[in-house]
Amino acid sequence: MVLRRFIALCCLFAAAGCIENSYGEAPVDPSVPRKLVIIHTTDSHSKYFPFWLQPNMFDRAMGITSHNPPCWDIGWSGGASYCDGAWIAAKERYKVWQSGKYVYLTEEEMTAQGLVSEDVNRDGLCDINDCTITWDRDRDGLCTYPYHSATGSYKNGDGTTVDPADKSAFNAAKSASEDVNRDGRCTALDYRPELASTGGIARMATLFKQIRAEQAAFPILHIDTGDTFQGAPEFNLFRGELEMRSLQALGVDVMTLGNHEFDNGTPPFVDAYKKSGGFPLLAANFLFDRWVENGLSELVEPYAILHRGTLRIGIVGISNDSSITSMTQIGNSLGFYGLDPIEMAKLYVGLIRSQCDVIILASHQGLDGDYALAQQVPGVDIILGGHHHVVLDPPKVLTGPDGRDVVIVHSGVDLKIAGELQVIVQNGRVVGHSYTTHANTDAVAEDPEMVNILHPFAETLKYAQDLTEVVGYATSMIRRTDPTGGDSPLGNLVTESMMRHELVRAEFAVTNSMGIRADIPTGDISREKLYEVFPFENSISVMYLSGKELKDLFDFVARRSASRGCVTQVQAAGIEVALDCSPDAALQEKYNSYALTKSLRIGQSVVIEDYELKLPHIIFKMATNDYMARGGSGFDMLLRNTTRVDTSIPLRDALIEYMQDIGGRIDPADFSAEKTGVKHITMIN
Amino acid sequence: MVRILVIALFLTLSVACASKGEPSLPEGLQYFSVTFAPGTDLGAPGAPLAEAAEYRFSVAIEARGAWGERVTDYAGEVEVSLQGAELRSYKRLKLENGIIGPVEVSFANGFRVERIAVEEIAPDKTVVGAREVRLKTGPVGISAPIYLSYPRISSVQGMVSGDAGDGMPSRLNERNLTLRGAWDAAAGGHRDMVVVAIIEGGFYLTETDCDDYCAVYLYTYSTPYVDDGDYSGVLEPGTLIEEVNGSVFEFFGFTELSFPTFTVRRDAEGRIVKDIGALPSPRDITACLDGGDDDCLESAESSLVTVAGATVDDFDEAEDSWIEYSQFPLTTDGGGIIMAQTVYTAPAFHPEAMKGRRLATLTGILKQHTSSRPSTWILIPRDGADIVMEER
Structure with missing residues (x-):
């Protein structure tokens, strides 16, 4: 027995030595x-499956560009879209970029110069409302260069196909083709404004x-x-x-x-x-x-x-x-x-x-x-x-x-x-x-x-949920950030949907900005897009907060925002709050915080005024996401609150329901302070 | 019997292993040596070569075997590259009898440490994907380090690309660089640079004792912060900076250093050193604007500047510049035009209400954006005190 083990060990040692030598190439x-x-x-x-992306300048610098111009963009030549000939009502002229500057031209001057405005409805914007048929970019009523799968090429107007060997002609046809999804037809499915198939x-x-x-x-x-x-x-x-x-x-x-x-x-x-x-x-x-x-x-x-x-x-x-x-x-x-x-x-x-x-x-x-x-x-x-x-x-x-x-x-x-x-x-x-x-x-x-x-996986995914289902329409890009550092149109849309959900009905809503992960580009809003906006499986939580807790909450938001360029770290609805990223030294000392809530109003209730807490004991009903409610991202003051109830309503579903409640057509301007007259979050730097 | 078996087993395994023999060295070309002509001055750490518009070196490139011996029967082609500098001499060189040289390798815009690298390339092209390429075959070579001076802000801002177009992009665009101030021979070190303003998630840094192309913007994304335990704090104007590292990026004609890291000057106790006296006086750019002199304005990009006598235009509030960026135009007494943006740093100033009002002086940081209209030059005051209204 012992001998057998000994022999086995000898073999192992010898084998191990050989294996090591197999690594040991010449020094x-x-x-x-x-x-x-x-x-x-x-x-x-x-x-892990390709997705549609609206490339930004950094994406384009890396070679990710769109082959799909928006339907209004007659002058598209690859890359970004530009609105040619927007109608400026105040001047009663078309605004045209010429020789390195904008010039303002009358209808007659446009015609004389052979220029065509892309702002068909003269509302000052180039958008889908300027398109009679979404896929018909050249506005000739014909399906230009439909794809021909048998030859892997594109059909000319006369029914012949473009010779794929003629790279110049092929690329020109590919660029001008209105059959974006290459199914041989021009349909609404070919409207993929400025998106690039990526990843x-x-x-x-x-x-x-x-x-x-x-x-x-x-x-x-x-x-x-x-x-x-x-x-x-x-x-x-x-x-x-x-x-x-x-x-x-x-x-x-x-x-x-x-x-x-x-x-x-x-x-x-x-x-x-x-x-x-x-x-x-x-x-x-x-x-x-x-x-x-x-x-x-x-x-x-x-x-x-x-x-x-x-x-x-x-x-x-x-x-x-x-x-x-x-x-x-x-x-x-x-x-x-x-x-x-x-x-x-x-x-x-x-x-x-x-x-x-x-x-x-x-x-x-x-x-x-x-x-x-x-x-x-x-x-x-x-x-x-x-x-x-x-x-x-x-x-x-x-x-x-x-x-x-x-x-x-x-x-x-x-x-x-x-x-x-x-x-x-x-x-x-x-x-x-x-x-x-x-x-x-x-x-x-x-x-x-x-x-x-x-x-x-692809087959299961296809049958499990129709990700291509269109649940809304964005008249222009709905952004998750705002240049002022305050609340954003998308943040307002999301928090409105949380606050107004029929099973929630809160006085105000707050969600963390980083939980909203993507802008919603112009055009159809699919379920898939909302997975990009809300990748996390978060739901709405409801809790009751006193004025004192609200001051703790927003002072924390002010500090967190101050350390991140004075850009708000939450989005909100139902409130008007001003966050001061750099209050004077006396205030910092008085409130023991390097950034502070200057004012907070919920409905008609002035909770904080000129940094001072006015309503410490009044209770307000807040909707938030379950991640924050459980103390995520440092919101410890919410973790301590014992009134928390998770509704199990996914944020994604609440947003879809809300969009459909308001007609499905989302204009981000409707969620901006300019239109509503309410700036939910003002940052003071 | 058993003993014999064990011994036999050992012997067999030993032979099996030994049959592989000593690891043998591969034959033929293994790498290239890249050597400089004897006596070539390559500088040294702390004693770099003098700055030059172009550096030229005489080198020999030799094919080497595993023992370091020259492979005399080698003939092939190598591709020359540099870490960041612009190669000015031939990119491909042919070796005969295992050597080429002495041959001149020259380059420009090299900084800090540069090496000359060579790689063997295949004689014929191969199709990879949709491309035809001459593949690299494996053997590489690299020279000893050449020690060059650190780039300065003026190296980034002052060297314009040969195909200078809109915004005069830096020749060092898309380079990652470590910048220091000018060399001070008397002090035996580099001069510090100074933080002039903190605006828009970044800060403006200026060289001291410098006239043109002295300033640059460092985009930190959020408020720049020095995180160092007891001496942590937000960066403030007047803070002295020893060194910055970042990647040069042209944002619509505006040169910035992105992804920056920086080293602040500290005193003996580790406290951050601030010297308000090091802040530069604003440079008057009124004449540059009046003359429409873009070169003059480019030399002041990111600097603290002032404009004397400018009136807020009766601007169109439907214009993109105002709607999107809150920028509005002013016209100087001499007819020069410049944009200003006050919404973030001087929010109490309401340009809509100030149309037609003349400012005695407007001071601030000079930015550029090639899409901005009617001027591509934009002045951002540091605060409300930088806007001096004319008495009515």
Whole structure:
């Protein structure tokens, strides 16, 4: 028996030695420069199917542009839309951009110059109301260049097809085609104003294959820096399984855990992950509770050392626990605690630095957290970051405490781009780098293998809910922010819908600005769009607050807003509040707060006037979201309130009901102070 | 018997492992060496090369094997690149007999640390996706570091792109840079820069002892804040700044540093140093406006400026500039036009009610926006005190 074990051990040792040798390629002189290619994705937020996006200037700079001009835009030539010939009633002229300035022309002058106004109804705006037929951009009553699927080309007016080999003619037809959805017909479904088909993991898979083919001579890694969950109906329906399975199929080498991975709690994340087949998960700054057996601690490592070519690459995962409010504010059911990210990074980088040619922090700390990591943790070469949904292009290069250059890269959100970072490593340092973004648009074909993986999910999604159902119409962009920093049209619309819901009927409503995640673009408002506005499954909570609690609440909002550029951190209806981001020193001292509520009126009740609380004991009925009501985002004063009742009415449904109650046609001006005469939130800086 | 078996097993496994032999070094080209001509001055940390419009270096590029030996039978092509500087010499070089050189590599707009990198490229094109490319084949080379001076604000603002169009974009657009003040030989260090104003989620920074192209906007998104325990606080005018890092971005002709980080000057006890005396006097741009001199105005972009004698126009309140941005035009006594925006910093001033009123002086920060009309230049007062009305 003993002998058998001895022989078995001998075999194991010998085998292990061989395995180690299989790694042990010829030692490489560290002074020999070697290149490493890293594909970086982050904050994909469940956007695993393509979606329609209204590109902003940053999107356009990355190559995400619209092929779909709005129906009024006769002069569209790609990119952004401009209103040519808006009618200015005060001048009784058309406003036209000519030779670097606006000129004002009469009808006759327009005709003489061969100009056509896009403002057909002369209301000063170019919008859908200027279109007789939404798809008929050239206003000739004919379906211009319908798609012909048999040839993959477009039909001319005479019934012939455009020769796809004639790229110039083909592109011209593609650009002018009114059959936007390429179903061979011109219908209302072709009205997709200024939207670009963006994202999707099947296209991303194609991009990855192209990058891997182009960089086949070099070691390549794919690192994802978290927040793969939350932000699209796919997550609400499949609870993360789709994201985990497709990421695994994409060949991700490591993934850092973000804060949204735990939006449904830990067990659903573990379940979804286990269905994927697995890939390394990193989080060095999590301390697992040994008494909670949810399976997470066995899946997560603080770091990984990967061998690629002759390079040994150390990757330390730094997650973000600051946004996981359930961890600290409402009792910790996640089974782990957050540790200081700087100290943990120092610990693990120090541990593996000598074994590695290059050290990467795969971080979900956000920009400021990454700057701190770069400037305080010795031994770091690269930080791949996420959380703030920005693209750092060019990468930011800071000097670490040991004098080495630290290259910081962030690669956006929603799988709109893939980031490709190339570095040259020499003597254990990064001595050169370049960063490229690859736009993930409909110019990229979908990868058939990934489409196969997605297919059952896509079919289920299609039948589970009709996301294309139109629930309203926006006459112009409904924005979630306001240039004054105060309440916004979308914020007002949302809070009105909460306050006025027939099962709520509150005196006022407050919701956190960051809970409203997207503007609503001009045109049809689909259910899918409202998932972008409200990705979270939040519902309306009702509670009764005294004047004293209201002062606590709004003083907190004032402080939070002051530290964020004096931009309000809540949206509200039913109130008029003025928040002072920089009261004078005497007031700060008197009220022990560096930002204050200057005034607050609810209906006819003046609760606070000139910073002074007038009605400390009067009770008001408030509608808010369940996240805030449970103390999320630091609203501790709400957590302490014992009158909280959750109505279970989803914010998304309340908004749909409200929009339909008011006729479905939403003009953001109707929710602006100019029109209503009520400024719900005024910021004083 | 058993012993013999064990020994045999060990021997077999040993041979199995040994049969792989010593790890063998790969043959042929492994990397390139990029070496400078002997005696070349590459500067040193703290002692950078003197600033130059163009830097020229004589280098030799050699194909190297695993032992560092020159691969004399190598012939191929390499692509030359730099970290951030503009390459002025040939981008592709051919090696014969494992070497090319000495060959001149020249570049402009290099800062701090620059290296010359080379990569071997395949002789023929390959189709990848919809593109035809000459793939990189693997071997790379990189030179020793060249130490160059830190860029200054004037490097960003004063160097206009060769194809300068609307707004005169910076030649350093889309570069990530670490900026410092001018080198002070007497003090043996860089001069500090000074915060002049904090407006709109960012701050305006100016070099001291500087005439033109001295100021830049740093977009911090929210109120700039120094987070440092006991000495935390909101940045204030007069705060001295040692160093800033950010990415140059042209926002409709307005040059800004985005995603900035900055190092404030601290005293021996760690307190943030403020020096109100370091704040510059406003520069009078009235003549620049009257003459329609865009170059003159460009040189004052983001600076503290003043305009003497300007009347609020009878502007059209239906105009986009007013509706969207609360900007309104003023005309100087000499016929120059400038926009102003007072809504955020001097909200008590109501331009609609001030149409036709003449201002004795208007002081503030000079911004530019190429879509702004009727002027692309916009002045933002720091507060109400910057608007001096003429006595009626």
